[in-house]
Amino acid sequence: xxxxxxxxxxxxxxxxxxxxxxxxxxxxxxxxxxxxxxxxxxxxxxxxxxxxxxxxxxxxxxxxxxxxxxxxxxxxxxxxxxxxxxxxxxxxxxxxxxxxxxxxxxxxxxxxxxx
Amino acid sequence: xxxxxxxxxxxxxxxxxxxxxxxxxxxxxxxxxxxxxxxxxxxxxxxxxxxxxxxxxxxxxxxxxxxxxxxxxxxxxxxxxxxxxxxxxxxxxxxxxxxxxxxxxxxxxxx
Numbered sequence: 001x002x003x004x005x006x007x008x009x010x011x012x013x014x015x016x017x018x019x020x021x022x023x024x025x026x027x028x029x030x031x032x033x034x035x036x037x038x039x040x041x042x043x044x045x046x047x048x049x050x051x052x053x054x055x056x057x058x059x060x061x062x063x064x065x066x067x068x069x070x071x072x073x074x075x076x077x078x079x080x081x082x083x084x085x086x087x088x089x090x091x092x093x094x095x096x097x098x099x100x101x102x103x104x105x106x107x108x109x110x111x112x113x114x115x
Numbered sequence: 116x117x118x119x120x121x122x123x124x125x126x127x128x129x130x131x132x133x134x135x136x137x138x139x140x141x142x143x144x145x146x147x148x149x150x151x152x153x154x155x156x157x158x159x160x161x162x163x164x165x166x167x168x169x170x171x172x173x174x175x176x177x178x179x180x181x182x183x184x185x186x187x188x189x190x191x192x193x194x195x196x197x198x199x200x201x202x203x204x205x206x207x208x209x210x211x212x213x214x215x216x217x218x219x220x221x222x223x224x225x226x
Contacts, residue, residue, distance in 0.1 A: 002158060033212055043159070043202075043216035056212050090158055098212030101147060101166070106158035 003027065004107035006091050012113045018079040021110045025072055025093030031055065032074040033094075033104060034066055038087035049074055050097040081114045088112075119203045124221040127197075133190040135220050137203030140184040146207035148179060149214070150188045152199040152222075159202065159216070162188065193224045 003026035013019055025032050034046040036059075045058035049068035060066075063081075068074040078085060092106040120138040127133040139148065150162040163170055163177045165186070170177045176189040190197055202219040 002160070004158070031212065035214075037156075042218065043153075045213040045215070048212045058213055088156060092158075094212070101164070103161050103164070104212070104214065105161060106151075108158045109156070 002105040002107060004091055004093050004105055006089075006107040006110050008110055009108070010111045010113075012115060013081060015081055015083060015114055017081050017114075018077065019081065019112065021076040021078070021089050021091075021112070023074045023076070023091030023093075023107060025074070025091075026105055029093035029095050029105075030072065031094045031097055031104075032068055032072070033092040034060075034074070034076050035090040035092065035106075036087050037090065037109070038084075041087075043090075046076070048098065055097055078112070083114050086112060086114045119205055119217055121201070121203050121217065121220045123218065124223070127190075127193045127222060127224050129195060129224055129226050130192055133188075133193040133197065133222055133224070135188040135190075135201050135203075135222065136185065137188070138185045139203070139205045142183050142205050143207070146205050148177065148183075148186050149204045149206060150175070150177065151202045151204065151214075151216075152197075153202070153219075154196075154199040160199075162201075193222075195224050195226065198222060198224045 005024040030051045037043045046060040048056040088109045094104045096102045149164040151159040179186045200219040
């Protein structure tokens with residue numbers, strides 16, 4: 001158990017809908033990261049928040065947005081869902097804001113299926 | 116970030132050491148080598164990381180060559196539960212948080 005908690009574990013929704021994925025980082029970790037893993041793209045970095053502020057951005061679609069709240073939990077919002085958004089979404093956390101040598105710990109992921 | 120090259124698959128007998136190689140010839144001075152593994156769509160699990168020196172923890176050992184252009188992850192006594200995809204990642208500087216996962220090595224441990 002990495003200490004990173006993600007909900008829901010599984011989610012099925014229809015195209016065009018909007019969903020919210022939730023992440024609680026490890027106790028004491030200030031950074032939260034979101035990654036997407038699909039069959040054709042592999043594991044890809046989406047976005048990072050550090051202590052409530054956006055720190056780095058990756059291949060995140062404009063239909064997707066994230067935020068980190070004062071209690072440090074984070075939410076990834078996915079809207080206007082398409083079939084291709086079906087994937088495993090991982091949240092990860094680390095103590096620092098992305099310092100080399102810090103360890104990033106991953107949660108167990110949220111399976112999203114868009115039908 | 117520097118690109119890494121790993122063999123697509125490897126086999127290992129249970130109880131033997133598994134040695135997983137990784138090439139990272141374009142690694143720069145401030146970049147670390149990280150190893151993660153993923154067991155059947157579970158979350159990637161951190162194994163070990165290092166900068167220059169060899170590192171060992173309760174899971175594995177990491178051997179980095181002197182020129183830092185390659186490294187080897189060693190699982191000293193592989194078990195069936197070590198069957199997984201192993202990712203070698205090079206990252207550092209301001210891009211550290213954006214770990215770039217390649218295709219990894221599928222390690223299969225046989226009884």
